[in-house]
Amino acid sequence: MKKYNILLLCFIAFGLYACNKLTLTTPAFDVTVNKTTFKVGDSVVFVLSGNPDNIGFYSGEVGHIYDYKNRTSVTGALNQLSFSTATANLAAGNTGQTGNLKLLVSSNFTGQVDSLHIRQATWTDVTNRATIATNATATSSGTVNLSDFQQAGDSLYVAFKYLSNTSSTAARARQYTVSAFVFQNTFPDGTIYVHNTINTDVRFAGFAATSFKGTSVKDSLKWAIGSTLAFAQGVDNLSDEDWAITKKFRLSAIPPDVAVGIKNNQVVLPQYVYKYTKPGTYTVTFVGNNVTGDGISAVTKTLTITVTP
Known part of the structure; x- marks a missing residue:
């Protein structure tokens, strides 16, 4: 009986300890x-x-x-974009086309990637702020400063627009690949907010693409979205207008x-x-x-x- 009482007291003590630990203090x-x-x-x-x-x-x-x-937004950031491009080398005797790839931004795009909403938005061509490849060697865009678009609001979309005339063996529409895309906000105190994801994942997962019919009245090629953005070499007798557009970037976004x-x-x-x-x-x-x-x-x-x- 004495042994039983000792065991009982032990169980009671353990129970009181456990209950006490479950009480939030x-x-x-x-x-x-x-x-x-x-x-x-x-x-x-x-x-x-x-x-x-x-x-x-x-x-x-x-x-x-x-x-x-709990802070997620601060004004006055430096908004910078960088990426790399490469284009296919041309066969001998092929003059190719120039200016197939354009870089554009919009502050009033709705985010709905279709022909109607793309046409309704106001897009600013900022291609001249970047370096675009002229051969198959991956070429850095350099740092593209987009801070001036803060005046139009806190939201910004970035688009890669591919536009070609009717392609032929003598004037081939170029193939392009876009990689190493990074968009970030840098604040005066040195804080950096990187909008897209880490280097090891599919960094173009936030993009969406749509294709317009060209002057050939036939929708030919489209952007392929994966670990890169890729647009194939033009097809004979076909023209193209195709867009690949990012998710919305907040120009004031900052990490807590x-x-x-x-x-x-x-x-x-x-x-x-x-x-x-x-x-x-x-x-x-x-x-x-x-x-x-x-x-x-x-x-x-x-x-x-x-x-x-």
Whole structure:
């Protein structure tokens, strides 16, 4: 019986512990520092009291400012586009066509990629801002600055328009390939927002293409969208007008600032040491939280640190 009572007490104690852990509580959490002025490269020792499940650290530097954690838009960016092109070399005796590929932008396109909505939009030809290939060697466009289109609004679409006259063996419409497409916003503080996706995926997944009938009254070739944009060499006696258009870019888009996670519920952290590499006044924020199935309870602690040269 005595053994049974001991086991029963153990089960009760375990149950009370488990219930207590499932109850969401506000963390007891505080942060102190022995002084508030440091030199560049000094070790700033933040003393942490209490033991919240998780702690996030906002240093106050660019990209890690607590007040900007929900910010997604800021005016005054430098909006820049870059890409590469290549075109097929011509057979001997073939004069080819010039100017088949055009770069255009629109601030009032609806995003519906069909002939009606493309024609209704206002498109500005900015081909002369880019370098377009004249042979089969991949050629960088250089940096295409589109910041002046902020005056027309926050939205911008970019289009590659392929236009050819009736093609023939003597005047062949060129084949073109577009690759390495990057559109980004760069802000005065150095923050960069890259609109399209990472280098390793299909970066043209946000494009849509449509084809118009040419003067031959026959729809011939179309843009092929994949890891590149590709338009095949012209077909004899056929003409083409074909568009490949991006998703909408927001010229003010900026990534929200983020915290650095310095603690989870598997460790106890009595202090955190950080070094600043540039002088300035920094608003430092620590966010400690407890997490259960009922949700999250957080406590925020803010300090001001001055860093001198």
